[in-house]
Amino acid sequence: MMRSVLAAAVLGAFVGSGLAGGVMVASAASPAAVVSIDNFTFTPPTVTVKAGTTVTWTNKDDIPHGIAATNNAFTRSKALDTDDSYSFTFTTPGTYQYFCYVHPHMTGTIVVQAATGSNATN
Amino acid sequence: MRDFDRDDGVNRRRVLECMTWVGTGVLWTIAGGVPHALGIMGEAQAQEAKGLTFLQISDSHMGFDKPANPNALGTLQAAVSKIIALPQKPAFMIHTGDISHLSLESQFDDADRIISETKLDVHYVPGEHDFLDPEQKFYRERYGRGTKGAGWYSFDANGVHFIGLVNVVDLKAGGLGNLGHEQLEWLEADVKGRSASTPIVVFAHIPLWTVYPEWGWGTEDGAQALSYLKKFGSVTVLNGHIHQVMQKVEGNVTFHTARSTAFPQPAPGAAPSPGPMKVADDKLRTMLGTASITFKQNEQRLAIIDTPLQA
Numbered sequence: 001m002m003r004s005v006l007a008a009a010v011l012g013a014f015v016g017s018g019l020a021g022g023v024m025v026a027s028a029a030s031p032a033a034v035v036s037i038d039n040f041t042f043t044p045p046t047v048t049v050k051a052g053t054t055v056t057w058t059n060k061d062d063i064p065h066g067i068a069a070t071n072n073a074f075t076r077s078k079a080l081d082t083d084d085s086y087s088f089t090f091t092t093p094g095t096y097q098y099f100c101y102v103h104p105h106m107t108g109t110i111v112v113q114a115a116t117g118s119n120a121t122n
Numbered sequence: 123m124r125d126f127d128r129d130d131g132v133n134r135r136r137v138l139e140c141m142t143w144v145g146t147g148v149l150w151t152i153a154g155g156v157p158h159a160l161g162i163m164g165e166a167q168a169q170e171a172k173g174l175t176f177l178q179i180s181d182s183h184m185g186f187d188k189p190a191n192p193n194a195l196g197t198l199q200a201a202v203s204k205i206i207a208l209p210q211k212p213a214f215m216i217h218t219g220d221i222s223h224l225s226l227e228s229q230f231d232d233a234d235r236i237i238s239e240t241k242l243d244v245h246y247v248p249g250e251h252d253f254l255d256p257e258q259k260f261y262r263e264r265y266g267r268g269t270k271g272a273g274w275y276s277f278d279a280n281g282v283h284f285i286g287l288v289n290v291v292d293l294k295a296g297g298l299g300n301l302g303h304e305q306l307e308w309l310e311a312d313v314k315g316r317s318a319s320t321p322i323v324v325f326a327h328i329p330l331w332t333v334y335p336e337w338g339w340g341t342e343d344g345a346q347a348l349s350y351l352k353k354f355g356s357v358t359v360l361n362g363h364i365h366q367v368m369q370k371v372e373g374n375v376t377f378h379t380a381r382s383t384a385f386p387q388p389a390p391g392a393a394p395s396p397g398p399m400k401v402a403d404d405k406l407r408t409m410l411g412t413a414s415i416t417f418k419q420n421e422q423r424l425a426i427i428d429t430p431l432q433a
Contacts, residue, residue, distance in 0.1 A: 039395035040337070062188040062398045064224055064254060070295040079224060079254035082188065099295035102250050105338035107296050 030054060030089075035108065037065050037080070037100075042108035049090060051115040056087040065106070070097040174280035177205060177215045177242070178325070178413040180362030181382030183251065184232045185223035190398030194223070194384040197410050198236050200431050201383040205240045205412065212414065213279060215242045218362035218380060219249025219290065219327030225260055234264070248273055249327040249363065250290040258291075274305050276312050282417055283316060285309065287326040289341045299328030299341035306343060310350045321356040321417060321424070329361040331370060331377050334390035339364055348375060358424055360415070364396075367413075367428045378426050381411040407432035 031053040036043045038060045047055060059065050059080040067086055068076040073096050077086035090096065090112040100106035179201060186194040205215075217237070222229035237244060246265040253261060253272075262273060269275040272288045287309070289299035301309075313322070324330065330347060332340035341347075351357045357375040365387035370377040385398040386409035393399065401409060411430035418425070 040397065041395070061395070062190065064251070066254070068295075078256055081224060097295060101293060102254070103338050104293040104295055104297050105335070 032056065034058065036060055037106075040065075040100075040103055040106055042100075042106060045107075046109040046111065048111040048113065051091055051093050051112050052089065053112070054087050054089040055110055056085050058085045059083065064102060066101040067098055068101040070099060070107075074098075076101065173417045174282060175210065175212050175414060175416040176279075177212045178218060178360055178362075178380045178415060179205075179215055179237070179244075179383065180218040180327075180380045180412075181220040181249065181365055181384055182217070182233050182237075183220055183223045183382065183384035184229040185226060186384050186398075188385075188398055190385040190400045191406060191410075195232055195236070197407065197431060198233070198383045200407070201410070201412050202236050202239050204429070204431065205242070212242060215240065215244045216284075216286070216325050216360065217244055217246045218325055218360060219247050220251040220362065220382075220384075221246065221249070221261075221265075222254075223251055223384075225252055225254035225258075227260060230260060230264055245277070245284065245286060245325075246273075247286045247326055248288055248290055250293070253291055270308055271302075271305055274308065280417065282321045282323055283313070285312065285322065285324045287324060287330075287347070289326050289328045289330070289344070294342070297342050298332070298335060298338050299326075299330075299344070301341060301343050301347055306346055306350075309347055313350055313354075316354075318353045319355055321358070322351055322354045323358045323360065323415075324351070325360040327361065328363045329368075329377065329379055330359050331372075333364060333368060333379075337390065337396040339390065339396070351375070356424065358415070358426075360413075366409075369426075376424065376426075378413070380413040381409065381428060381430065383410050383412065383431070386410065 031050055033047050033049050033053055033055045035047060035055060035057045037057060040061065049055065057067055057077070057080070059082060062082055064079045064081050066077055066079050074088050074090070079102070080086055090110060093112045093114045096110040096112065098108055098110065182198045183194050184198065191197060221233045248261045248265070266273045272291045274286055274288050276283060276285045278284070287301060287305065289301050292302055293300050328341055329339055330341045330344035334340070355374055359375060359377045361377070361379045362382065364379050365382035365385065366379065366389065367381055368379045386401060387396050388399045408430050411428060414427045414429065416425045
């Protein structure tokens with residue numbers, strides 16, 4: 001199951017960078033963003049990215065956490081032990097609320113903006 | 123509790139800390155639904171137990187090896203050794219969840235191997251750490267036979283009705299522990315025909331009352347579950363999850379949380395997060411332990427004694 005999640009993420013990154021390639025001439029690598037899980041908190045709590053960005057969560061706590069979208073809008077992670085990471089590539093613009101399915105009081109938001117638009121006018 | 127002397131007034135945190143302190147080693151009894159503290163542990167132990175005595179063990183976290191306790195297996199073993207050495211054999215044991223740390227089969231194997239040395243029947247409910255395998259099936263396969271839903275059930279012993287609930291699955295964003303509609307309906311039906319004089323023991327992993335919502339220490343629909351138990355003269359709610367002793371009495375209901383055998387957690391609000399609390403090596407075993415619960419029949423009495431691995 002993990003393998004298919006990774007495959008989906010890699011495929012997503014490929015498609016994402018392909019779409020962005022036409023407009024983001026200056027950017028060679030596919031865009032990335034990170035969220036740290038520390039002291040039972042997602043940091044930063046809200047991340048704003050362009051479509052095609054791969055977001056990576058890394059658990060820095062001594063307790064496992066898990067990432068799940070509030071409305072199942074993206075694939076949930078397996079349980080992340082200390083120092084484990086989970087990546088997902090967001091290709092569709094929108095606001096994605098998520099939480100820790102082990103400790104649901106932990107919540108965060110990924111805002112995905114269209115890759116065109118502001119980039120195209122830069 | 124170490125912050126007891128701080129001059130910051132009586133706020134919620136301080137009250138909770140005091141509760142923690144008071145709960146440790148104090149014997150409570152219930153007579154006619156009115157709780158009385160009888161005294162400290164030595165006095166409590168002097169009273170001969172008659173009726174039903176059972177043990178609560180919780181939060182074994184097999185596989186945990188972080189600085190707060192690099193040897194959670196060793197401390198579970200120590201707890202089991204103390205249980206084996208008890209002069210009076212308890213009737214059975216309940217385990218209030220987080221048997222494993224990561225729901226690996228090897229972690230459940232370790233727990234089963236060590237706990238079975240007690241040669242006691244063990245009634246389990248799951249913690250959130252017991253549903254972390256991708257298919258969420260190991261817990262149910264091992265401990266869920268004859269249970270409903272994700273693993274809830276009830277049974278009777280010595281005239282006491284025991285109810286094991288699951289409040290760690292299908293958790294909602296931003297929320298606390300969760301029982302869910304199906305389990306609540308089952309609970310209502312389970313207790314409906316029973317006499318109000320039947321002593322009730324409810325056990326579940328996450329506290330059914332709201333201990334500290336900022337850390338998720340409570341159950342979203344716990345109050346609804348308790349509303350079905352209003353008519354009973356004696357209700358005891360036993361939980362784990364918060365890795366420390368805490369007790370609250372509300373009307374006919376006594377709430378009690380047991381220590382973990384793996385690692386301590388901070389008092390509510392006493393640290394930036396509820397993560398494992400690192401204490402001095404020689405302190406660790408004073409903050410781990412188990413609980414013993416005794417019903418003295420005809421007196422409608424209940425006594426809970428928390429015993430640390432090391433005094």
